[in-house]
Structure formats: structure tokens, C-alpha cells
Amino acid sequence: xxxxxxxxxxxxxxxxxxxxxxxxxxxxxxxxxxxxxxxxxxxxxxxxxxxxxxxxxxxxxxxxxxxxxxxxxxxxxxxxxxxxxxxxxxxxxxxxxxxxxxxxxxxxxxxxxxxxxxxxxxxxxxxxxxxxxxxxxxxxxxxxxxxxxxxxxxxxxxxxxxxxxxxxxxxxxxxxxxxxxxxxxxxxxxxxxxxxxxxxxxxxxxxxxxxxxxxxxxxxxxxxxxxxxxxxxxxxxxxxxxxxxxxxxxxxxxxxxxxxxxxxxxxxxxxxxxxx
Amino acid sequence: xxxxxxxxxxxxxxxxxxxxxxxxxxxxxxxxxxxxxxxxxxxxxxxxxxxxxxxxxxxxxxxxxxxxxxxxxxxxxxxxxxxxxxxxxxxxxxxxxxxxxxxxxxxxxxxxxxxxxxxxxxxxxxxxxxxxxxxxxxxxxxxxxxxxxxxxxxxxxxxxxxxxxxxxxxxxxxxxxxxxxxxxxxxxxxxxxxxxxxxxxxxxxxxxxxxxxxxxxxxxxxxxxxxxxxxxxxxxxxxxxxxxxxxxxxxxxxxxxxxxxxxxxxxxxxxxxxxxxxxxxxxxxxxxxxxxxxxxxxxxxxxxxxxxxxxxxxxxxxxxxxxxxxxxxxxxxxxxxxxxxxxxxxxxxxx
Numbered sequence: 001x002x003x004x005x006x007x008x009x010x011x012x013x014x015x016x017x018x019x020x021x022x023x024x025x026x027x028x029x030x031x032x033x034x035x036x037x038x039x040x041x042x043x044x045x046x047x048x049x050x051x052x053x054x055x056x057x058x059x060x061x062x063x064x065x066x067x068x069x070x071x072x073x074x075x076x077x078x079x080x081x082x083x084x085x086x087x088x089x090x091x092x093x094x095x096x097x098x099x100x101x102x103x104x105x106x107x108x109x110x111x112x113x114x115x116x117x118x119x120x121x122x123x124x125x126x127x128x129x130x131x132x133x134x135x136x137x138x139x140x141x142x143x144x145x146x147x148x149x150x151x152x153x154x155x156x157x158x159x160x161x162x163x164x165x166x167x168x169x170x171x172x173x174x175x176x177x178x179x180x181x182x183x184x185x186x187x188x189x190x191x192x193x194x195x196x197x198x199x200x201x202x203x204x205x206x207x208x209x210x211x212x213x214x215x216x217x218x219x220x221x222x223x224x225x226x227x228x229x230x231x232x233x234x235x236x237x238x239x240x241x242x243x244x245x246x247x248x249x250x251x252x253x254x255x256x257x258x259x260x261x262x263x264x265x266x267x268x269x270x271x272x273x274x275x276x
Numbered sequence: 277x278x279x280x281x282x283x284x285x286x287x288x289x290x291x292x293x294x295x296x297x298x299x300x301x302x303x304x305x306x307x308x309x310x311x312x313x314x315x316x317x318x319x320x321x322x323x324x325x326x327x328x329x330x331x332x333x334x335x336x337x338x339x340x341x342x343x344x345x346x347x348x349x350x351x352x353x354x355x356x357x358x359x360x361x362x363x364x365x366x367x368x369x370x371x372x373x374x375x376x377x378x379x380x381x382x383x384x385x386x387x388x389x390x391x392x393x394x395x396x397x398x399x400x401x402x403x404x405x406x407x408x409x410x411x412x413x414x415x416x417x418x419x420x421x422x423x424x425x426x427x428x429x430x431x432x433x434x435x436x437x438x439x440x441x442x443x444x445x446x447x448x449x450x451x452x453x454x455x456x457x458x459x460x461x462x463x464x465x466x467x468x469x470x471x472x473x474x475x476x477x478x479x480x481x482x483x484x485x486x487x488x489x490x491x492x493x494x495x496x497x498x499x500x501x502x503x504x505x506x507x508x509x510x511x512x513x514x515x516x517x518x519x520x521x522x523x524x525x526x527x528x529x530x531x532x533x534x535x536x537x538x539x540x541x542x543x544x545x546x547x548x549x550x551x552x553x554x555x556x557x558x559x560x561x562x563x564x565x566x567x568x569x570x571x572x573x574x575x576x577x578x579x580x581x582x583x584x585x586x587x588x589x590x591x592x593x594x595x596x597x598x599x600x601x602x603x604x605x606x607x608x609x610x611x612x613x614x615x616x617x618x619x620x621x622x623x624x625x626x627x
Contacts, residue, residue, distance in 0.1 A: 076526025090571035111510035
């Protein structure tokens with residue numbers, strides 16, 4: 001399912017637009033990284049797309065159909081939202097947490113039954129967390145929690161997933177594992193819009209990058225076309241060098257200040273020996 | 277698969293409730309023999325059948341020749357039966373309301389009086405006693421003021437800025453304290469020989485005055501409130517995640533929260549108006565149930581209902597059989613509830 005936004009503007013207070021005149025299209029089955037500093041409007045953009053903030057200007061389309069007339073319940077059939085994994089007030093089991101996602105497909109007063117439990121089992125097996133089904137959500141690692149939230153979005157049976165910094169607060173290993181799962185989902189037909197604070201991740205995992213600052217889109221395109229030292233400086237105010245590794249099969253960003261510090265300390269050789 | 281195993285505690289505690297329900301009829305200052313109890317129960321059951329059959333124009337002469345004292349029968353039907361029924365209903369209702377409030381306010385410390393339902397009821401009852409109302413007048417005023425208080429809180433929070441949950445709780449605290457000062461003022465001006473003790477005694481909470489009409493009066497709002505809560509119990513889970521997450525899963529958070537709050541308030545108002553202040557049950561019982569079946573309201577709410585009825589029935593049995601002078605229920609629930617809660621709090625696993 002494709003997601004497109006046309007001339008979208010939103011403001012909480014008059015004359016202080018948080019989003020101004022955004023237009024972009026995310027093709028079916030694409031995985032897009034949304035880059036932008038804190039306060040760029042990423043969360044607000046997500047909320048307007050999810051219709052949690054209905055008073056926006058412009059239009060949002062899913063497969064070319066405007067979402068403006070849709071109710072909260074109808075939206076939940078189309079787009080699933082994956083928040084950052086905080087600790088909920090009550091410690092549900094992993095299974096219960098994932099089961100909550102099936103609510104989108106239930107009628108008003110009904111509760112999940114055998115079919116929904118099967119869906120949960122399938123989704124949790126797919127993400128490799130079924131063995132944790134009876135563990136408390138607060139008692140597993142941050143990465144496992146994030147995978148549970150992704151499983152919860154899967155049982156919502158939508159084709160579009162919106163993720164708010166899924167790797168925030170995760171250690172390096174967990175972050176990579178979660179991103180690999182997300183990459184696989186994109187490969188199996190999900191359209192994914194993912195906010196991230198790590199531009200390097202875009203090189204590794206994204207089809208496209210959307211750069212947002214002060215409520216405006218600065219750039220959209222493939223990570224290699226879009227991410228350069230100028231964009232990163234505009235977005236985050238830091239100098240970086242884009243390094244091409246393995247005959248440009250992989251790119252990474254290196255802060256220039258870090259290189260300078262290395263020079264002062266006498267180069268990487270000494271640094272390595274000091275580590276030993 | 278996971279989840280199924282939790283039906284066992286519900287079955288066990290249901291059975292325990294059934295046993296205690298029957299045993300409670302035998303307890304008290306006026307002894308009733310188990311044989312007499314069985315006879316009376318069978319007799320009234322047969323009379324019910326007789327009435328049912330007569331609908332189809334059939335003649336039946338059922339019932340047993342009474343082998344019990346007519347006084348026993350009077351004690352049973354006008355004192356013990358309403359009291360036992362009411363203890364179960366009130367315990368069930370305030371526990372359920374507590375569990376529901378904890379969910380919608382995403383706050384494990386929430387209790388049925390969080391929005392001022394108890395303070396309002398206390399004010400209504402005190403006012404009715406001051407005005408010299410009869411017993412049904414006190415109950416009615418308590419019920420009405422309890423509802424009015426919560427509606428006032430909801431109205432105030434509507435005009436407040438900030439998070440919906442937070443403003444509701446703050447408005448609840450403010451409006452409660454307003455009504456509490458009203459109650460204090462009434463106590464000040466009440467006749468110290470006659471009205472003041474009555475007010476004080478009402479505030480302590482008791483089921484001594486329970487009569488069958490009270491059960492009938494309380495039953496209706498309780499049922500009206502409990503049915504939607506039971507039906508919506510799965511969705512209370514989702515409300516605990518916060519508004520945005522809940523909405524992204526297709527739940528109309530405002531509608532569900534309002535319905536849950538109104539229903540919880542209705543059952544709390546109905547309970548408090550017939551029983552007076554009964555503290556701690558609405559906080560302790562949901563947490564005990566959480567310890568046994570976890571936080572999923574699909575299992576939590578039914579178990580809370582059963583445990584609440586079991587607990588209050590047990591405490592009421594103690595209250596009327598422990599000493600010659602009856603101890604008000606509210607005192608006992610706090611006496612039992614507070615240490616019990618401390619025990620839950622200090623056990624190894626946290627919330």
C-alpha cells in the first residue's frame with residue numbers, strides 16, 4: 001500500500017506551524033527512514049498520518065484514497081503504529097501485549113478468541129520471540145520488548161507500519177537485530193516509515209530517506225543520493241565525512257571532530273595500543 | 277497454549293465464595309441450625325417453582341411443613357439474607373470499580389473514591405441525617421450526591437487544560453475536599469446527642485441496617501454498571517497503554533473511558549449509599565487479583581469480582597461474630613486491608 005502526503009500543514013497554535021506544506025510519496029513495499037533533529041516535527045507528522053491530530057490542512061492518501069473521512073477504527077485497519085518501548089503501567093505478559101494489537105480487527109464489544117491467539121503465535125514466531133510468550137513485558141530486554149511491539153503491529157493486519165525510533169534505548173546488538181527484522185518485513189511487502197536518529201542506519205537498511213527540519217522536507221531520495229555532509233550539517237549542525245568502504249558497497253558517517261582528535265593524540269596506532 | 281491455566285483460580289475462589297455464602301447464614305448471635313437453613317432454602321425454592329408453574333395455569337401445592345421456629349425464619353429473611361447478599365454485592369462492586377479505575381487512569385494507586393464518589397455520598401448522607409430523613413432518604417441522598425460529585429468532577433476537567441487523565445484526578449481531589457469540608461460543617465452543626473453519632477456511625481461503614489428493599493434498590497444500578505464493565509474489560513487493557521497507542525489500535529479512548537468511569541461510578545455510588553464508607557477493599561482486592569492471574573482484565577475483572585465478594589463477606593462475618601458489640605465494617609476492612617496491602621507491597625515481585 002502506498003502512502004502519500006500532499007501539501008500537509010499542521011499547527012498546535014496559530015502562526016506556529018509545526019508542519020508546513022509537506023508533500024511526499026512512499027511507494028508500496030518501500031522502507032523509508034525519516035531523519036531530522038529533535039523538534040523537527042517527526043512525531044507530529046506521525047500523529048497527523050495516524051489521524052490522532054485530525055485538524056490538519058492538506059491531504060493524506062493511502063493507495064490514492066484520502067484518509068480524511070476515516071474513523072480511528074478504520075485507520076487502525078490500514079496503518080499500525082509502533083511506539084518506543086517504554087514500560088507500561090501494568091506488567092502484561094509478552095503474549096497479552098501482542099494480543100492487544102488484534103483489537104483493531106474486532107467488533108466493538110468482542111474480545112480476542114482462538115483465531116486471534118493463533119495470529120499472535122504466528123507473529124511472535126516470525127519475530128523469534130515466541131519462547132518469551134509468558135514472560136512479563138517489563139522483564140525482557142529492550143530489544144525483545146521492541147520486537148513484541150512490532151509483533152503487535154503485525155497482528156493488526158495492516159500493510160503500512162509507522163515506527164517511532166524503534167532502536168532508541170537499545171544496545172548495539174539489539175538495535176541491529178531489530179533493524180534486521182524490520183528489513184525483512186519491508187522485503188515481504190510492508191510499507192514502512194521509520195523515524196531514526198542514526199543516519200548510518202539509513203545506509204544499512206533504508207530504500208529511501210526523508211529529511212525533515214523545522215516542519216519542512218529538505219530532501220527525499222535514496223540514502224546514497226541524499227545523505228552527504230551538507231545535509232547532515234543542516235540537520236544536526238555537525239561536520240561529518242562520508243566514508244566509502246569496500247569499494248563503496250557500504251557508506252558510513254564519521255564526525256570530523258573525531259578525526260581531528262585522533263590526529264592530536266598521535267593517530268590510531270597509539271589509540272589501539274592504549275586500549276590493550 | 278498460554279493463558280488457559282488461569283481459569284483454575286477463578287474456579288477455586290468461586291467455590292470458596294459459594295461455601296462461605298452458605299456458612300455465613302449460620303453465623304451470628306441468633307443461631308440457625310444447618311437443617312433449618314436447608315429447610316427454609318428448599319421451601320422458598322419450592323414456592324418460587326410454585327409461582328412459576330402458576331404462570332402456565334397449573335395448580336401445584338409445593339413447600340415443606342415448617343419444622344423451624346417462625347422467629348428463625350424472620351431472622352433469616354429480614355436480617356441475615358439481605359446482609360449476606362449486600363456484603364457480596366458491595367464487595368464485588370467496589371472491587372470491580374477499583375480495578376476499572378486503575379485501568380482507565382493508568383494508575384495502580386487508584387481506588388473507587390478517586391473521583392470523589394465516597395466524599396459525595398458522605399456529604400449526601402450527612403445532609404439527609406441533618407434534615408432528619410428516614411433510612412431510605414439517607415441512602416437515596418448518598419446515591420444522588422455521589423453521582424453529582426463525579427459528574428461535577430468530569431465537567432470541571434472538561435474545561436481544564438492538560439492531559440485528560442491528570443486533570444480528572446486533580447479535579448477529583450479538589451471536589452472531594454470541597455465535599456469533605458461540607459461534611460465536616462454538617463457534623464459541626466448537627467445535634468451532638470442524636471444526629472452526630474448517627475453521621476459518625478454511617479461514615480464508618482456498616483451493613484447492620486441492610487434490609488431486603490436496600491438490596492433491591494442497590495441491585496439495579498449495580499447491574500446497569502457491571503454489565504458494560506464486563507463487556508468492555510478487554511478494552512480497559514488497551515486504555516492502560518495511554519491514549520495515543522490505544523487510538524492507533526482503533527479504540528475510541530474517550531468513549532470507552534467515559535463509559536468505564538460512568539459505570540464504575542454508578543456501582544460505587546450504589547455500594548457506598550447502602551453501606552457507608554468501606555475503605556481499602558477497592559484498592560487491595562484488585563491488587564490481590566493481579567498477583568493471582570496477572571494484569572489482563574479478561575481474567576482480572578472476573579476474579580476481582582469474586583474476591584471482592586468473598587473478602588467483604590468474610591470481613592462482615594467477622595464483624596458480626598467476633599465481639600458482643602459489632603465492629604463497623606469500615607474499621608475492619610482498613611484493619612485487615614492495610615497490613616495485607618503492605619504484605620503485597622513487600623513481597624519479592626514488584627508490581
